[in-house]
Amino acid sequence: MLNFPKLTYMGTYLISDVSLEDKIILISGSSRGIGYWMAKYFAEMCGSIVIVCSRHMENAKKVSEIINGKTYPIELDVTNNSNIDYCICDIIKKFGKIDILINNAGYRFDKELWYKNLHEIEIAQFMDILNVDLLGSIRLAKAVISQMVKKDNLINNKSGGVIINISSTPALSGHIEGSPYTIAKSGVIGLTKHIAREYGIYNIRAYTLALGNISTDATYYSMDEKHKSIAEEETSLKRWGKPEEVAKIASHLASDDFSYSTGNTIIVDGGTIMI
Ligand SMILES: NC(=O)c1ccc[n+]([C@@H]2O[C@H](COP(=O)([O-])OP(=O)(O)OC[C@H]3O[C@@H](n4cnc5c(N)ncnc54)[C@H](OP(=O)(O)O)[C@@H]3O)[C@@H](O)[C@H]2O)c1
Numbered sequence: 001m002l003n004f005p006k007l008t009y010m011g012t013y014l015i016s017d018v019s020l021e022d023k024i025i026l027i028s029g030s031s032r033g034i035g036y037w038m039a040k041y042f043a044e045m046c047g048s049i050v051i052v053c054s055r056h057m058e059n060a061k062k063v064s065e066i067i068n069g070k071t072y073p074i075e076l077d078v079t080n081n082s083n084i085d086y087c088i089c090d091i092i093k094k095f096g097k098i099d100i101l102i103n104n105a106g107y108r109f110d111k112e113l114w115y116k117n118l119h120e121i122e123i124a125q126f127m128d129i130l131n132v133d134l135l136g137s138i139r140l141a142k143a144v145i146s147q148m149v150k151k152d153n154l155i156n157n158k159s160g161g162v163i164i165n166i167s168s169t170p171a172l173s174g175h176i177e178g179s180p181y182t183i184a185k186s187g188v189i190g191l192t193k194h195i196a197r198e199y200g201i202y203n204i205r206a207y208t209l210a211l212g213n214i215s216t217d218a219t220y221y222s223m224d225e226k227h228k229s230i231a232e233e234e235t236s237l238k239r240w241g242k243p244e245e246v247a248k249i250a251s252h253l254a255s256d257d258f259s260y261s262t263g264n265t266i267i268v269d270g271g272t273i274m275i
Contacts, residue, residue: 016045018251022070024095025254026051028078028140029105031059033216034166037243038102038250043069046251051091051098053105078105078136088143100254101144103137103165103188107181109218118179126180133184137165137191145195149202160203162254165192167210169269185210189265196263205262207253212269214241236271 020042030039031054042048044067052067053076054060060073072094076087091098107129113121141163148161170178171185188208195206213219213231220228220240232239246268252258253266267273 016041016248016251018046018255018257020100020251020255021047023048023099023254024051024091024097025049025100025102026053026091026098026140026144027102027104028053028076028136030054031056031063033218034211034214034243034246035102035104036063038104038247039063039071040067040069041244041247042251042254043067043071048100049095053087076105078140079131081139084139084143088147092147098144098147098161100162101140101164102250103140103163105132105136106166107132107184109222113180114178121180126183129180130184130187133181134187134191137188141165141191141195145199145204148204149199160199161205163192163195163204163206164250164253165189165206165208167208167265169210169212169267169273172210172265172267172275173273192265193263200262205253205258207258207262208265209246209250209253210265210267210269210273211246212241212267212272214243214246214268216243234272235269239270241268241270 025042025048027035027039027050029035030050030052039050039052043050047069049070049072050067052060052064052071052073054063055075055077057073057075060075064071064073072091074087074090075083077083113125144161144163165188167185167188168181170182171189175182192206192208195204212235215221249266249268267275
């Protein structure tokens with residue numbers, strides 16, 4: 001039996017001044033955590049049409065119903081090529097285009113694997129994480145870009161499209177744990193830069209969000225007090241980030257506010273890593 005995810009949250013919304021009305025936004029892994037809050041923010045605050053994704057249709061539907069805005073639930077597994085092709089066809093049939101892709105789906109936190117040193121991790125275990133965190137983003141980017149570069153879309157849209165890839169600060173700083181995660185999330189930064197360089201000519205922009213400690217059920221709400229406060233102390237702002245803060249930044253990146261920036265990595269970590 002599937003357990004519908006618990007949606008705990010620390011913050012409140014402010015009104016968004018970003019105009020993304022009726023933009024079609026595909027957010028992978030939007031059944032919970034940061035993906036869910038981005039879906040909610042884009043649909044409720046920006047007036048976008050959000051494609052809500054989960055590997056389980058019933059979860060995608062439930063989240064769609066909770067969100068007070070325009071949504072369309074789909075069953076999407078980023079490790080499955082034919083499922084991706086089916087979903088993209090379905091979205092194009094229904095909406096005719098995809099304006100924004102947010103590659104957010106992430107491999108579940110595996111405590112045992114996280115604390116293993118690199119030399120102790122089986123290649124198959126590396127592959128499991130790379131398959132979701134890196135290849136999953138590549139698969140979806142490929143499928144969505146193939147729609148964004150279509151001539152019809154370019155004529156009708158001011159923007160060819162925006163792709164936001166969710167990475168993590170260990171991809172920039174390195175880390176003493178979780179090497180498969182760090183390596184996968186480093187690859188994501190390369191993916192962003194390639195999209196920006198190769199598809200700028202189609203007016204497709206790409207960004208990486210390198211996230212620090214953002215409070216979700218997978219992180220803050222499943223940690224003991226000691227580890228929560230260690231994470232808090234390492235930031236300049238002395239607190240955890242809220243998923244809503246990630247959503248706000250993503251909405252600005254996706255809008256014309258960032259029309260002359262592309263390929264960038266934006267660090268969202270309360271001032272822990274500074275470059
Ligand atoms: N929270 C943080 O502090 C933090 C920090 C740095 C980076 N990040 C990154 O931010 C993203 C979201 O993190 P989170 O904390 O919100 O994680 P989360 O609560 O564990 O959510 C992960 C999401 O990914 C989906 N997912 C997992 N495997 C999938 C697959 N094979 N295909 C499609 N969807 C899949 C899950 O959907 P279903 O199970 O419903 O399919 C779920 O919606 C991840 O990429 C993570 O690495 C998070």
